[in-house]
Amino acid sequence: MATIALEHLSYTYQTAQTPIFEHVTAKFPAHQFTLLTGPSGTGKSTLLQLMAGLLPLPADHGHICYDQTQLQNISAPDRSKRVAMMFQNPNQQFAMDTVEHELIFALENQRTDPHIIHHRLTSALDFIGIRELQHRLLNQLSGGEKQKVALAVIVAMDSDVILLDEPFASVDPDARVSLLRRLVELRDQRGKTIILADHDYAGYDQIVDHVLQITPTHQVVELSRSDWPAFFAAFQPQTLPAWFLPVPVDQPLFALHQVGLRQGQHELVRPTDLQLHAHRNTLITGANGTGKSTLFEALVRLNPYSGTINYDGHDIQKLRRKRYARHVALLFQDAEAQFFNITVAEELAQSQKYAYGDYFTPTRIQSALTQLNLAGRDEQVIYTLSEGQKKKLQILLMLIMQSPVLLMDEPLKGLDLSSIHALVKLLQTVQAATQQTLIIISHQLTGLTPLIDYHLRLADHQLQYVGEVRHES
Amino acid sequence: MNPSLKLLLLLIVALEISFTTIVSLNVALVILAGIYLLAKRVKLRTLLWLLIVPLIPAIGLWSTQYINGTGQKELMAWVLFTRIYAFVFTGATLTLTTDVLELTDSLEQNCHLPAKFAYGVLAAYNLAPKIKHEVQVIRAAGLMRGQTLSFWSPQLYFKAILISITWSQNLAQAMASHGFVEDAPRTHYRKVRVRPVDWGLLIGGIILLQLGVFVMPWH
Numbered sequence: 001m002a003t004i005a006l007e008h009l010s011y012t013y014q015t016a017q018t019p020i021f022e023h024v025t026a027k028f029p030a031h032q033f034t035l036l037t038g039p040s041g042t043g044k045s046t047l048l049q050l051m052a053g054l055l056p057l058p059a060d061h062g063h064i065c066y067d068q069t070q071l072q073n074i075s076a077p078d079r080s081k082r083v084a085m086m087f088q089n090p091n092q093q094f095a096m097d098t099v100e101h102e103l104i105f106a107l108e109n110q111r112t113d114p115h116i117i118h119h120r121l122t123s124a125l126d127f128i129g130i131r132e133l134q135h136r137l138l139n140q141l142s143g144g145e146k147q148k149v150a151l152a153v154i155v156a157m158d159s160d161v162i163l164l165d166e167p168f169a170s171v172d173p174d175a176r177v178s179l180l181r182r183l184v185e186l187r188d189q190r191g192k193t194i195i196l197a198d199h200d201y202a203g204y205d206q207i208v209d210h211v212l213q214i215t216p217t218h219q220v221v222e223l224s225r226s227d228w229p230a231f232f233a234a235f236q237p238q239t240l241p242a243w244f245l246p247v248p249v250d251q252p253l254f255a256l257h258q259v260g261l262r263q264g265q266h267e268l269v270r271p272t273d274l275q276l277h278a279h280r281n282t283l284i285t286g287a288n289g290t291g292k293s294t295l296f297e298a299l300v301r302l303n304p305y306s307g308t309i310n311y312d313g314h315d316i317q318k319l320r321r322k323r324y325a326r327h328v329a330l331l332f333q334d335a336e337a338q339f340f341n342i343t344v345a346e347e348l349a350q351s352q353k354y355a356y357g358d359y360f361t362p363t364r365i366q367s368a369l370t371q372l373n374l375a376g377r378d379e380q381v382i383y384t385l386s387e388g389q390k391k392k393l394q395i396l397l398m399l400i401m402q403s404p405v406l407l408m409d410e411p412l413k414g415l416d417l418s419s420i421h422a423l424v425k426l427l428q429t430v431q432a433a434t435q436q437t438l439i440i441i442s443h444q445l446t447g448l449t450p451l452i453d454y455h456l457r458l459a460d461h462q463l464q465y466v467g468e469v470r471h472e473s
Numbered sequence: 474m475n476p477s478l479k480l481l482l483l484l485i486v487a488l489e490i491s492f493t494t495i496v497s498l499n500v501a502l503v504i505l506a507g508i509y510l511l512a513k514r515v516k517l518r519t520l521l522w523l524l525i526v527p528l529i530p531a532i533g534l535w536s537t538q539y540i541n542g543t544g545q546k547e548l549m550a551w552v553l554f555t556r557i558y559a560f561v562f563t564g565a566t567l568t569l570t571t572d573v574l575e576l577t578d579s580l581e582q583n584c585h586l587p588a589k590f591a592y593g594v595l596a597a598y599n600l601a602p603k604i605k606h607e608v609q610v611i612r613a614a615g616l617m618r619g620q621t622l623s624f625w626s627p628q629l630y631f632k633a634i635l636i637s638i639t640w641s642q643n644l645a646q647a648m649a650s651h652g653f654v655e656d657a658p659r660t661h662y663r664k665v666r667v668r669p670v671d672w673g674l675l676i677g678g679i680i681l682l683q684l685g686v687f688v689m690p691w692h
Binding site: 049052079080089093094097104107108111114138153300326329330351397398401 | 574595603618628640643650651653660
């Protein structure tokens with residue numbers, strides 16, 4: 001039905017100098033499952049958007065062909081029958097309020113006969129196994145449920161080619177397994193062509209037919225079967241060092257009493273008692289979509305929770321917002337959320353002005369900038385920094401603030417190894433002097449482990465410490 | 474009643490009472506709207522709120538006019554007082570009894586409003602709860618960097634605009650990927666018709682309004 005061929009494809013973002021793709025020629029065979037890989041920031045999303053026709057390809061930049069037809073020659077209303085895309089962020093792919101309305105919207109767009117719309121939508125929901133969600137509000141679904149709905153829409157539209165852009169970023173492991181099973185069924189029973197981009201390759205080797213890699217030289221190459229074992233072995237779960245279990249204390253930094261977290265009707269964390277400890281660094285791990293970020297949002301009062309959370313002996317709901325924010329700060333996953341000015345120098349000045357401690361003198365800031373390879377960018381507009389530079393700047397800004405507690409949500413996301421080492425070294429130096437408490441959510445553990453004292457794991461709706469009991473000597 | 478015709482009738486009513494100074498007309502409109510809302514089983518609590526909330530601006534207008542007005546001070550004070558309530562109650566007959574989706578369908582199918590506009594507004598409406606949370610996140614992020622962002626702070630709006638630009642791009646992509654194409658014909662699963670009775674209600678309503686304005690006004 002649809003083999004997709006890229007012919008001499010080149011693409012450069014308007015704001016960037018270096019191209020993302022240079023004369024790429026590659027083929028995605030019909031009725032097969034292809035995994036598209038490459039580190040974050042190499043252009044996986046861009047390639048999928050180009051293939052879906054969501055980003056226009058300028059003339060003389062090569063061709064994208066579905067069978068023999070060039071994508072730009074397929075009329076816009078017919079495109080959705082050829083190709084559909086599922087996005088990374090489940091919150092921004094629906095225009096309507098309920099599951100049913102979204103499916104109807106998509107089918108109406110395809111000019112489906114109104115008499116068969118009801119049948120098409122119920123059979124799509126049945127295929128994915130989510131008939132019970134038909135009348136639910138999309139806002140109240142969990143990440144995994146939303147992605148299932150997104151797939152149901154694609155099934156209802158009956159598109160030949162299904163593109164998925166890191167679809168499991170906020171999906172819990174059970175939902176991920178069930179979604180992957182449906183994708184395999186779509187390939188085997190309905191002959192769909194599936195192209196999935198991901199940076200976590202665990203579990204794909206049993207399922208996919210092809211693996212394509214985006215290389216540092218802006219090419220797309222197929223990984224030969226013989227290289228698969230080595231490639232997938234590198235992504236086996238890392239074994240973590242065994243840290244010690246914390247010893248319960250009378251005055252912990254945070255005391256959680258029967259704290260439970262929900263997302264709509266979906267339970268994330270079962271009510272639990274827990275202590276978090278001052279002047280120690282705690283690592284929180286757990287699969288996507290299990291509620292780690294929601295826990296952080298609860299700790300800074302951005303998300304409702306059941307039970308009580310005490311900070312330093314006081315219920316955080318009774319503390320004044322302004323005062324509490326000076327004590328407990330959150331490093332958001334999205335770096336831009338933390339920027340409030342235009343240039344790097346302005347951001348640094350703001351953090352210095354309001355800093356809680358005086359560790360970061362101008363000299364120390366300058367040396368930290370050099371250490372993080374950010375020096376000499378004072379007048380640069382922050383929104384033109386690369387994602388990695390934004391992340392490093394964001395971390396430095398929050399460190400300068402010297403709030404006694406810093407919650408860090410995926411601080412290493414998108415950083416290369418040398419940046420990670422520089423950053424961890426900076427964190428260690430700062431911490432030795434300031435005794436700041438760090439609580440860190442991270443998937444990326446390479447280089448981070450020397451910093452960690454305790455390990456909290458969130459799995460099966462349970463939040464608990466893992467490690468060895470410390471024996472008094 | 475057909476949502477588009479209802480909207481049209483309410484716009485005519487609002488326009489006309491803005492240019493008249495008839496207390497009896499305003500009061501009659503409030504009573505009629507109140508009866509309509511009760512018939513549509515709107516909760517008494519909600520009706521009570523509709524009475525209480527406009528009281529502050531209504532009293533404000535009344536006293537301003539009564540103290541500082543010229544000419545027929547007392548009449549104008551009561552006109553303004555009742556006009557606020559007439560606006561609120563007639564408006565409520567649309568907002569409390571008509572589903573946004575129904576109105577969108579009707580605007581698209583009966584008034585031939587471009588689908589882009591109809592669904593764009595609907596998508597924005599459905600994003601509203603997320604926007605509220607996002608504003609909280611921006612303010613919290615500000616506090617964590619030592620900056621209090623009040624509701625009139627330009628930085629709050631600068632951030633909110635940056636975020637909405639990203640969202641609108643994502644949403645446009647999502648709609649395109651669900652087969653939406655600007656100005657392309659679509660089919661309609663939920664049919665909204667304009668029945669003769671809808672026209673009758675619109676014309677009857679307009680005639681009734683003219684009776685209130687020209688035939689039996691009590692100032």
